[in-house]
Amino acid sequence: MIVNYAQPVWAADLFGAERAVLVQKRLGQALVDMQENARAAQDQGNVDTNHPYGWTRWPGSYTQVARQFEDVESATVFKPDGFPFKLVxxxxxxxYPFRFSTEDTPVRSAxxxxxGPFIRELFTFAPEPPQPTLFDGAEYGPEAVEVRPRLASLPVDTQLVLVPYACNPHGLLKPYWGVASLVDDEGTLEWVTPPEPLPLPTTSTRRRLSAVPPQASEVQHASFDSGEQPVPQLFARPDAEEKREVPPMTEPDPIKPLAHEDDDN
Known part of the structure; x- marks a missing residue:
């Protein structure tokens, strides 16, 4: 299967023409790997809820994106103080990857x-909405957001690139990338560039979980009282004693010591 990696103009402007193709490939691979890991966790969980999938998917999207760019010389992978994930x-x-739906939902309604606070910090690197928003003149405006040092040290021309995707335990539905503004504190987005579909590879490369093969039944260790009872050995009395009607002796007579420990000798 041939995957089309024709990059949009805005991506070539942000990353460079050649690196834009690399970013497309790495992002698509990261999301495929994330989905495979999350599905494996769900299969291993063997429960009636999707919690194993969700617990693996949420951190997995950031982890897999970071891993895809760790070996790219011009990329910086870092974790700002207090952030729950790494950024690239x-x-x-x-x-910035995020899931916008569990169903086949139009991305423009994402x-x-x-x-939260870290989302507001990230969107200080996004274009301002062309129309007035709820943020204008409010406590959530960009001028009121204090950006932590690792983010503040990024170049001033840095642009936030969103990577929205839809998925559920049954499949990775719609991954995209693009640039958008944050309109309100409800998470509404206004796309500055058309969100472009991300081409996806057909196989994963970093699957870290796999189905556990059937295990042999455990060896049942015997308890201390589960063994065979020992049979005591019985010895017959000598014939001479029985003929002389000598009474059986159950305990031998104590032997009188020839010397005592208190004796002088």
Whole structure:
């Protein structure tokens, strides 16, 4: 299967023409690997809920993206203080993956799952919305956001690149990438560039979980009282004693010591 990696104009501007293709490939591979790991966790969980999938998928998207760019010489993989995940900065782009749906939902209606302090910091690197927003003049405006040092040290021309995707335990549905503005504290986005579909490879390369093969039944160790009972050996009395009607002796008579420990000798 031939995957088309024709890069959009905005991506070539942020990363460079050649590196834009590399970013496309690495992002697609990262999401495929994330999905395979999460599905393996779900299979291993053998439960009635999707919790194993979700617990693996959420950190897995950031982890797999970071791993894909660790060996790229011009990329910077870092974790700002207090952030729950690693970020990737490459060229003029700052990558941020997030799931916008569990169903086949149009990406233009995508919303961020939540808008917390670190999301507001990330969107200080996004274009300002062309129309007035709820952030204008409010405490959530870019001028009111204090950006932590590792982010503040990025080049001033850094641009936030969103990587929204839809997925569930049954499949990776719609991965995209593009540039958008944050409109309100409900996570509403306004796309500055058309969100472009991300081509996906057909196989994963970093699957870390696999099905556990059937295990042999455990050896049942015997308990201390489960063995065979010992049979005591019985000895017959000599014939001479029985003929003389000598009474059986159950305990021998004590032997009188020839010397005592208190004796002088």
């Amino acid at each position: 900065h490459l060229g003029r782009g700052l990558l 919303k961020l799952p939540s808008v």
